[in-house]
Amino acid sequence: MSHQTVIVLDFGGQYNQLIARRVRECGVYCEVKPYTTPLAELRAMEPIGIIFTGGPGSVYEDGSPTVDRSIFTWGVPILGICYGCQLMAHLLGGRVTAAQRDSAREYGKTETHFDTRCRLFRGLPETGTTWMSHGDYMEQVPEGFALAARSAACPNVAVADEARGFYGVQFHPEVNHTRHGTDMIRNFLYEACHAAGDWTMEDYKRTAVAALRDKIGGGRVLLALSGGVDSSVAAALLAEAVGEQLTCVFVDHGLMRKNEGDEVEAAFSKWALNFVRVNAGARFLTKLAGVTEPERKRKIIGEEFVRVFEEEAKKVGAVDYLAQGTIYPDVIESGAGDAAVIKSHHNVGGLPDCVEFKEIVEPLRLLFKDEVRQLGRELGLPEYLVMRQPFPGPGLAIRIIGEVTKEKLDMLREADAIFREELAKAGEDKHLSQFFAALTNIRSVGVMGDGRTYDYAVALRAVTTDDFMTADWARIPYDLLDRVSTRVVNEVRGINRVLLDITSKPPATIEWE
Ligand code: XMP
Numbered sequence: 001m002s003h004q005t006v007i008v009l010d011f012g013g014q015y016n017q018l019i020a021r022r023v024r025e026c027g028v029y030c031e032v033k034p035y036t037t038p039l040a041e042l043r044a045m046e047p048i049g050i051i052f053t054g055g056p057g058s059v060y061e062d063g064s065p066t067v068d069r070s071i072f073t074w075g076v077p078i079l080g081i082c083y084g085c086q087l088m089a090h091l092l093g094g095r096v097t098a099a100q101r102d103s104a105r106e107y108g109k110t111e112t113h114f115d116t117r118c119r120l121f122r123g124l125p126e127t128g129t130t131w132m133s134h135g136d137y138m139e140q141v142p143e144g145f146a147l148a149a150r151s152a153a154c155p156n157v158a159v160a161d162e163a164r165g166f167y168g169v170q171f172h173p174e175v176n177h178t179r180h181g182t183d184m185i186r187n188f189l190y191e192a193c194h195a196a197g198d199w200t201m202e203d204y205k206r207t208a209v210a211a212l213r214d215k216i217g218g219g220r221v222l223l224a225l226s227g228g229v230d231s232s233v234a235a236a237l238l239a240e241a242v243g244e245q246l247t248c249v250f251v252d253h254g255l256m257r258k259n260e261g262d263e264v265e266a267a268f269s270k271w272a273l274n275f276v277r278v279n280a281g282a283r284f285l286t287k288l289a290g291v292t293e294p295e296r297k298r299k300i301i302g303e304e305f306v307r308v309f310e311e312e313a314k315k316v317g318a319v320d321y322l323a324q325g326t327i328y329p330d331v332i333e334s335g336a337g338d339a340a341v342i343k344s345h346h347n348v349g350g351l352p353d354c355v356e357f358k359e360i361v362e363p364l365r366l367l368f369k370d371e372v373r374q375l376g377r378e379l380g381l382p383e384y385l386v387m388r389q390p391f392p393g394p395g396l397a398i399r400i401i402g403e404v405t406k407e408k409l410d411m412l413r414e415a416d417a418i419f420r421e422e423l424a425k426a427g428e429d430k431h432l433s434q435f436f437a438a439l440t441n442i443r444s445v446g447v448m449g450d451g452r453t454y455d456y457a458v459a460l461r462a463v464t465t466d467d468f469m470t471a472d473w474a475r476i477p478y479d480l481l482d483r484v485s486t487r488v489v490n491e492v493r494g495i496n497r498v499l500l501d502i503t504s505k506p507p508a509t510i511e512w513e
Contacts, residue, residue, distance in 0.1 A: 002207075003198045006030040006189065007047045009037075011065045011083050013054030017332055018174040019081065019185075021368050023051070026186045027197035031366070032332055035065045042071075049077045049193035052084025054172065058098065058136055059083070059090040066091070077165030077192040079120075079185075082134055085168030089159070092142035092166075099137040106132035106170070109177055110151045118148040118160045119191040120167050120184050128179040130157065130171035138170070165192045201374040205237070208363055212241035215361070219320030222357065224309055225250040227264040229388050230325030230364060233372050236379040237363050238323055239271035247274040247319070249312045251305055254281020255395030255409070257436075258417040267385050276316075280308045288397060288404045294513035297404070301394040313355040322357040327364045327372055389434045390468065398513040402441035407494065408456075412439040414492045415458045422484045423462070423476075432474050435462035437488075438501075438512040446489075446496035455496035458488060463510055471505040 008020045010032050023030040030051075033042060042050075050071070057064035065083075069091050072078070080088035086096045112130040114121040130151075138156050141147065149158035149169070158169045167188060173181035189195040221238055225231050225248040238246045248268065252261040261277070268275050287300050313319075364372055376386040396412055397404045416437040423429040438459045446453040460481070465471035485498040501508070 003029045003203065004048045004195055005045050006049045006051065006193065006195075007042055007045060008032045008051045008053060009035055009042075009067065009084070011035050011053050011055030011087065012057070013081075013083060015172055015174050016053045017329055017368075019051055019053055020328075020332075021370075022174050022182050022185045023189065024199060024368060024371060025182065026189050026195075027199050028189050028193075028195045029199040035067055039068050039071065043074065047076055048195060049079070049189060051188075052078065052080040052087055054082035054084060054133070057083060059086045059096050060098075060136075072164075072166070077188070078167070079188045079192075080166075080168040081174070082170060082172060085159070085170055086134075086136055086138060088166060088168050089138050089140075089142050089145075092145075094138055094142035094145070095140035096136055097139045099135055106134060106151065106153055108132065110153075110157075110171065112149050112151045112157050112171065114149045114158070115147070118146075118158070118167075119162060120148065120158065120160060120169070120187050122187055122191060124180045124183055124187075129177065130169075130173075130179075130181075131175045131177035132157075132171045134170050138168075167192065201371060201378050204367075204371075205240075205375060205378045208237060209241045212238065212361070212363060216242050216245065216321060219245065219358075220316075220318075221246045221321040221323050221361065222313055222316060222319040222355070223248050223323040223325075225264065225268075226325075226393070227256065227260060227385075227388075228325070228391060229369070229376065229386065230327055230372060232264065232267065232325075232381060232385050232388075233376040233379065234323055234325040234362075234364050235268065235273075236271070236376060236381050238361075239268065239273045240379055243272045244274065246323075247276060247316050249309055249316075250275065250277045251308045251312070252277055252279050252281065253284045253301065253305060253308075253395060254279070255284065255301070255397045255404075257391070257396065257420075258413040263382075263384065267382055270380065274316075276312055278308055278312055280304075283308070284397075285404065285406060290403060292402045294398060297397050297513070298394050301397055305393070310355055318356045320358050321361045322355065322359075323361045323363065325364055326362040328366055328368050331365055389432075392511060398511055399436060399438040401439065401512060408439055411456065411492055411494045412437060412458070415439070415488045415495055418487045418491065419460055419484050422480060422487070426477070426480050428476060428480060431464065432462050433465045433468070433471065434510055435460075435474070437461070439495075440499070442497075444497050448489075448496065453496045455494050457497035457499055458492075458495050459499040459501050459512070460484065461501045461510070461512070463505070465505075465510075468510065469505075471510055473502045473504055476500075 010016050020032050090096050109129050110132045144161045145159040147156050148160040151157050160167045173184040235248050373386045400408050419437050440457045442457045462474040463471040
């Protein structure tokens with residue numbers, strides 16, 4: 001694919017994915033590469049710019065992450081962030097030491113003054129907040145570098161050698177706490193690297209379709225479609241590329257939300273592909289009968305999923321390619337970079353063992369989530385599929401406390417649909433990262449008309465989060481909650497009480513199980 005590339009050279013910082021996302025948001029393609037990548041490999045990528053990321057080390061310690069000095073002779077602009085800035089200073093003859101005074105260490109939001117003559121800060125306000133997190137200090141700036149920003153504690157918050165296109169910032173422009181941080185990254189890309197801004201999903205679609213046709217030829221492809229954004233967009237892209245050579249197996253485990261299965265099926269009717277929907281709800285319910293322990297539920301569902309998928313795959317016969325909706329954060333988090341592995345990812349059910357295939361194709365491997373959504377739109381998938389919130393593989397089973405039964409599933413589906421519908425009607429859903437109803441195992445006394453009820457309590461859960469590792473409970477307007485509550489107890493038989501979950505993560509998790 002012919003587009004300009006920026007390399008994000010990963011020294012193990014915690015925000016490295018965010019740097020890459022910001023670069024892509026600016027319309028420039030980039031890849032995160034570990035600092036241990038052979039220099040020849042990096043050079044062969046013909047980067048128009050390089051960004052050194054932050055990292056936990058100190059440049060003056062033995063064995064701390066580094067890069068061969070010759071990278072500075074390529075004539076390619078480099079932006080060093082935090083550790084990356086100090087490393088650049090260190091390698092180019094400056095001096096970096098541990099900050100002696102506490103006041104020279106900076107953590108958190110810091111008022112910063114910028115020299116707006118510097119390309120990095122061109123067109124931006126002269127003062128602003130930056131997000132700092134460094135205990136080291138550039139005691140001496142390398143030759144050729146000028147000071148480009150300062151704070152009360154530090155005279156060289158940013159340094160620049162404009163002639164060579166080298167820039168260093170001790171703060172993190174990639175995080176939201178730094179005002180105009182993305183503008184600084186954009187300035188680096190467009191003012192220093194002279195980027196053309198040639199990374200768009202329209203282009204990506206065209207080149208990816210061509211590349212998939214090229215690779216797959218007349219081969220047959222099998223994809224497990226879960227209905228989530230990633231597998232749906234992967235399916236749409238493959239459908240566009242190879243149409244009837246693709247078979248999508250959609251295992252409907254009966255634990256989906258209201259109408260979800262039909263919506264997924266409808267979305268793919270526009271392509272001439274082989275779409276197999278397996279209605280396996282009864283099978284899953286039988287396996288789940290009497291099971292109350294959350295981890296056992298997950299395990300049973302995961303195993304049954306693989307079993308059903310394998311049975312269907314066998315009917316399809318030997319295939320050449322097994323397609324997966326792996327996306328770039330999965331690739332980076334699984335240890336391609338140097339940052340600590342946060343969790344091991346697996347798609348619904350994991351990889352089937354006894355399905356014969358020659359190779360795996362992962363057409364979204366290089367895309368971030370927002371890019372995947374954009375690509376989905378380019379491919380003509382409906383907005384409700386493209387913007388679908390994360391939905392756990394085990395589905396509603398982990399939103400029903402205690403045993404999962406058909407009656408409880410029906411109740412929860414209705415209550416959940418009402419909650420989602422009212423949020424959407426009020427436009428509140430746009431501000432939320434995830435929202436759903438969970439059915440508790442509590443029954444309580446109520447009164448309806450003249451009669452006593454003894455029914456279930458449902459809990460409403462809505463959170464905002466950037467990364468799903470931490471989350472805050474969402475402040476939903478009372479009148480909206482009132483409408484949901486009234487509708488749920490009136491419209492859903494078996495529920496007579498509505499609760500609101502006002503716990504953040506941590507200490508709670510987003511899901512109830
Ligand atoms: P928790 O509940 O751990 O959830 O705060 C964090 C995010 O992960 C989703 N989640 C899952 N996704 N399979 C999935 O594919 C699972 O088993 C699973 N469990 C939780 C959850 O919906 C939230 O977005």
